[in-house]
Amino acid sequence: MSKTRLAKYIGHAGVCSRRQASRLIDLGEVTVNGRPANHIDHVDELDEVIVQGVKLEGPAKKVLYAYHKPVGIDCKLKPEDPSSLIHHLPQGERVYPIGRLDKDSRGLLLLTNDGELCHQLIHPDHHQEKEYLVEVDKPLDANFCAKMAAGVPVDGQITQPCEVSLVDETRFKIILKQGLNRQIRKMAKYCGYKVIDLYRVRIANYVLNPNEVSENTYQAITLNELL
Structure with a gap:
């Protein structure tokens, strides 16, 4: 059985993305066979890998959901925060x-x-489209x-070219392949406007249908629907 780089192994186990796994390793939240983990560790199912006190049991069955997020929910997974997404998973x-x-x-x-x-969708090399109203x-x-x-x-750099079109007097559609922090709000502010509603309607090929996925609910979807 071939061994896998630790961050990738944690990602395959369904705990978090590889990037997040690397942060947990840096924070000392991961052990391998009873010792603090290193980024260069390679492991398999015979190794004891513990992440934040939980022992990994090997690769998890992969799942994917579309969630219709309402205003007021924070995507940071903090159990102590009542507005955190963690309470709606x-x-x-x-x-x-x-x-x-x-x-x-x-x-x-x-x-x-x-x-x-997760890595495939958020890495800038893959350029997946995200559409907003x-x-x-x-x-x-x-x-x-x-x-x-x-x-x-925006934040010391020029945003990448994107598609923008008017919907009506005060609304526009924008399609991005970039993902800077609060990018659309900052772009609009630079142009003299304040965003009062930002609604993401599509990622890659998957379009959110509010008749099928109502606000604050989720629905299992397939990779074929997304990519």
């Missing part, structure tokens, strides 16, 4: 969000225990879409 399975929506935003959020899928605080001018689409300064 499927029972009996250890899943986590792929990426995030900020607390003031709503719409499609993917939940999984598949670390490889956005409402702002005043009428949009004629140059808004062209300015946003070309790229504007």
Whole structure:
């Protein structure tokens, strides 16, 4: 049986993504065969791997859910926070969000225990599309879409070119392949507008249907529906 790099093994076990696993290793939250783990460790099912006090039992059955996140839920998984997403996850399975929506935003959020899928979707090399419907605080001018689409300064860098189109006087649609922190809100602010509603409607090929997945509920989906 071949051994797997530790962070990847933890991801396959359904605990978290590989990136999150690396953070847990840095924090001393992982042990291998009774000793503190190292990033260079390679393990298999014969090794005892303990993450935050829980012994891993090998690869978990991969699951994927579409969750319709309402405003007011924080994607950080903090049990002590009553607004945390952790209180709204499927029972009996250890899943986590792929990426995030900020607390003031709503719409499609993917939940999984598949670390490889998480890595595939959030890594910038893979460029998966995310589509949003956005409402702002005043009428949009004629140059808004062209300015946003070309790229504007956000956190010391110019955003990548993207698709932007008007929906009505105060709403626009934007399709991103980038995922900077609160990116759309910051882009709109640079252009002189305040976002008052941000709704994610699509990730890759999966479109959220509120008639099938009502707010604050989730539904199992397949990889074929997503990619």
